[in-house]
Amino acid sequence: MTDSKIVLITGASSGIGAATAAHLARAGHHVIAGARREDRLRDLVESTDATVGGSLSVRRLDVTDRADVASFVDDAVANHGQVDVLINNAGVMPLSRLDALLVEQWDAMIDVNVRGLLNGIAATLPHFQGRGRGHFVTVASIGAHQVVPTGAVYCATKHAAWAITEGLRLELDPAIRVTTVSPGVVESELADTITDADAAAAMSIYRAHAIGPEAIARAVAYAIGEPDDVDVNELILRPTRQR
Numbered sequence: 001m002t003d004s005k006i007v008l009i010t011g012a013s014s015g016i017g018a019a020t021a022a023h024l025a026r027a028g029h030h031v032i033a034g035a036r037r038e039d040r041l042r043d044l045v046e047s048t049d050a051t052v053g054g055s056l057s058v059r060r061l062d063v064t065d066r067a068d069v070a071s072f073v074d075d076a077v078a079n080h081g082q083v084d085v086l087i088n089n090a091g092v093m094p095l096s097r098l099d100a101l102l103v104e105q106w107d108a109m110i111d112v113n114v115r116g117l118l119n120g121i122a123a124t125l126p127h128f129q130g131r132g133r134g135h136f137v138t139v140a141s142i143g144a145h146q147v148v149p150t151g152a153v154y155c156a157t158k159h160a161a162w163a164i165t166e167g168l169r170l171e172l173d174p175a176i177r178v179t180t181v182s183p184g185v186v187e188s189e190l191a192d193t194i195t196d197a198d199a200a201a202a203m204s205i206y207r208a209h210a211i212g213p214e215a216i217a218r219a220v221a222y223a224i225g226e227p228d229d230v231d232v233n234e235l236i237l238r239p240t241r242q243r
């Protein structure tokens, strides 16, 4: 029997976020899922049968908007009485070489992957501290552990996500748990925002052996489901054939 939790997840309109929101709702958790594409969020609700005890609700959310993230969390507390888990999953990956100077895409990655993460932490941390418990889950990347050509800025944002999450672990009351999940290549829409032709060509080869997003959903469910005295700090998952 699942210990039912109130779980917030960002970036749930496709890929890993959608799969994780659906998986957790089916496992009996109460999931509140946010992203900007409301039509895709509605599709997710329609395609997800939560089991008895679980639920899935959705709302529009832009993680780069600090006030919007704050109301995402505050509304959940008002409606459900508490938040147990925040999954900071929203991310973008418009890869390119640095000398392509796609500076607006650098900014977009920093805004979503780093500022969006920090906005989620800022909105949720006082609530977790007030309750003396809670669980932050960050979806980072294998790019938190390595740098690849065309991925300098993306990998920098994921190194930052790793560092910020490790900082939480070191600074916070140990009753607040902290997990970083670092996926390798996963089927999703993440590469669709690449406009640089060379990076897009390299990505289509790199992504040949992707695994399904359910693999990441299962990892998140495992971390959340461990008893309170177990803190699953980091998980790296990649396709068996990925090097």
Ligand SMILES: NC(=O)c1ccc[n+]([C@@H]2O[C@H](COP(=O)([O-])OP(=O)(O)OC[C@H]3O[C@@H](n4cnc5c(N)ncnc54)[C@H](OP(=O)(O)O)[C@@H]3O)[C@@H](O)[C@H]2O)c1
Pocket (backbone or CB within 6 Å): 010, 011, 012, 013, 014, 015, 016, 017, 034, 035, 036, 037, 038, 040, 061, 062, 063, 064, 089, 090, 091, 092, 093, 112, 139, 140, 141, 142, 143, 182, 183, 184, 185, 186, 187, 188, 189, 190, 191
């Ligand atoms: N797929 C992989 O191979 C892989 C590998 C390692 C790490 N990751 C990480 O996994 C996470 C999920 O990505 P994915 O692979 O599932 O890609 P995806 O299918 O493109 O999903 C990205 C999600 O982020 C949301 N998002 C983007 N900007 C946002 C914003 N400003 N506010 C709120 N939500 C926003 C998107 O929703 P809207 O556009 O509707 O807002 C979407 O739901 C990302 O952090 C990514 O870096 C993925």
